[in-house]
Amino acid sequence: MAKLIVFAILAVVILASAVFCVSTKRIMRAATALLFVLFGVAGLYFLLDYTFLGTAQISIYAGGITVMYIFAIQLVSKRTLQGLSERWMGKRTLLAALIALVGAATVLGVFCKNKILSELVSTNTPNTEVTMEVIGKNLMSADKYGYVLPFEFISVFLLACIIGGLVILNIRKNEEVK
Template identity: 65%
Template sequence: MANLVMFCILAVIILGSAVMCVMTKSIMRAATFLLFVLFGVAGIYFLLDYTFLGAAQISIYAGGITIMYIFAIQLLSKRTLQGMVERVKGSRIWQGAFIAVAGAVTVITIFVKNNFIENYASNGEVPIEKIGTQLLSSGVDGYVLPFEFISLFLLACIIGGTLIGKKGDDE
């Protein structure tokens, strides 16, 4: 019963912080709410007794990635950050809803295609050895190459954002 209560509390924190991260007008507040989301996900890992994943979530994502975002935000000039308030248009809401539905359909299709529910949800537990093997392998089911692409993509986004922000200082 205590696990269910803790899960509900963490779910409310994660969902509330995620919504506030997207809805706030201040970019520093968005980074702070993102930090709360990442800590909430780490709490769920600890609740499931995946201490390694919880510690990795805190040290890598909540610690490293969020601090990297904050440094990138601070590198931009204050003039650039003041003009970042954008009005929400009706067409953007429909585009966002379409993308969210397409993402959900993609995830459900992958779950059904790979028999995820029969293989993993039926026994209730995924062994940590299997997670570690898949995270560190470069084979067919490995995730090393996608993680490297994501890290390069994030680096390119930060460099591009810094260049765009600094372009206004030269003029």
């Protein structure tokens, strides 16, 4: 019963923060709401006893990605953001709603298809669960199916993006001074 109550609280926090994130006009408030969404998803992982995924969610997404978004927001000049305005356009809103409905129908269709297939398969095969030891070895190995090299490549790529953003910012500041 306690897990159900915690799940309900996390679900309300996630949904409210997600709606606030996409509906606010202030970009820093949207980034903060995104942070709450990511923390809520980490809470769901902890609730399901997936401690590795919960800590990865907090450290990678809630920590790193949100900080990167905030740095990107701060790098953009205020002049660039001043010209932006949000308007509701009828045709675009209807098109977005239609695309969202098609996406929801696709997700529901795939969910129903996979649920039926998993019931058929589960009667014939034993339930095999991947242990955390196997996941950890695969994440930290440099073998054929290891993920160390992609993680290193992504970290170097993100560092190059940050340096490129700083160079662009420095060029714009020098142009504004002249």
